[in-house]
Amino acid sequence: MPKKMLTLDGNEAAARVAYRLSEVIAIYPITPSSPMGELSDQWASQRVANLWGTVPRVIEMQSEGGAAGCVHGALQAGALTTTFTASQGLLLMIPNMYKIAGELTPCVFHVAARSVAAQALSIFGDHSDVMATRATGFAMLASGSVQEACDLALVAHAATLEARVPFLHFFDGFRTSHEVSKIEVLEDEDLRALVSDELVRAHRERALSPDRPFIRGTAQNPDVFFQAREAVNPFYAACPQIVERVMDRLAERVGRRYRLFDYVGAEDAERVIVMMGSGAEAAHEAVEALAAAGEKVGLVKVRLYRPFSFAHFLAALPPTTRALAVLDRTKEP
Structure with missing residues (x-):
């Protein structure tokens, strides 16, 4: 079967995958990631369905901090949720990132990496924004080209459901986010081959619900708090092997092989x-x-x-x- 080729940029390559694998998309525009949110909003207004036949709910908040709070809330309700951001916008999401990771909640943030303003503002790409989130507990997956932004977006969405570790998928602002390239796009069948419906159901079953009471967001003293932090170690230890297996399955499906x-x-x-x-x-x-x-x-x-x-x-x-x-x-x- 001939593969479908399209000419698009890195932002659209990532957004095409993220949109089809999400039910809630919380956005707030910031250069150079804005086109990912704009495209998702456009597709939702055109009633374009996701992988499961529903139209994702795209919600624009008043700031990136609000978008991250919206993501956190939607995840706690069992929705497959994503967001797009860069630079200071990512920094405003850090408090919620700690919570999302601490609660072992599958999620993907797509980031067009951009300089954090220091002595001056710069809208161009370095990795100072994503480096500022290293301690949050998010896995970090790097793409270096438009094709990789498409492929590794899928790897992130598939791996997070199995690992229960949230992912930050990033690529360089402008250099990749706005690079226009002819790539082999992923079809719905490719997404279905990697994203397990069983793992999606498991994510839904962890949602806060009066039918299945569960307590989150408590206050803990140091003895209990530290034990709970240590309890996440097996999930992070298993994460690299999970990502490797997803990459192998992608290679079997489309013929493009990636390694850690x-x-x-x-x-x-x-x-x-x-x-x-x-x-x-x-x-x-x-x-x-x-x-x-x-x-x-x-x-x-x-x-x-x-x-x-x-x-x-x-x-x-x-x-x-x-x-x-x-x-x-x-x-x-």
Whole structure:
């Protein structure tokens, strides 16, 4: 069966997947993620159905903090919920992100990564916004191209339901969010093949309901609070393997293979660059050209940044590696 090809940008590539896998979409516009919310609002007004035949409810709040609160509330009611944001908007969502992760609630935030204003405002891309959320408990999945934004959006939505760890799926603002590219889009059948109806039902059954009373949002003293924090460890330990299995199932379905850490370059590389995001695409071409010329160089593309699997990272490196250059897109004083 011929694959469907479309020319679109990174924002639309991610939004096409997120819309079809959601029932509630809480939005507030912020550059460069605004088109994801705008497209979702447009599709809902046109009565475009999601994967289960219903039209997602798109709700625009008064701020990103309100959007995150809406997401949290909808999740507690058992709805499949998502949002889109960037920069300071993501920072306003941090309090609710701690709650969503602490309650082990499946969810995906799609982020067009952008600089957080420091000495001046910048609407362009670095990773200072997503790096500010590392401690929230969200898994972090990085895309480096428009095709990856489409594919890994599905990986995030499928993995979060099984792992019960919420995901932050991000790609570089403007460089990927607004890059127009011809890609192979995912059909509804591809989404159904990866998203388990059984796991969707399990998410619904965890909803707060008078029919199944359950208490959340209590106050705890330090002894109990710390034990509860430790209780999440098995979920995070299992998360990398879950993401890996979802990536394998995607490869079987569409033929595009992703790994938690993708290596390219010489098999006997001694110098290896470690990167994530759109910069890895340019580095990929440079490494291939240098390796073809006999240079012992390589590149590791980081896909799953949190939880960081050291075992998978080390397995991706050639045993001949002598030096690593980790290229970060964040200034942390």
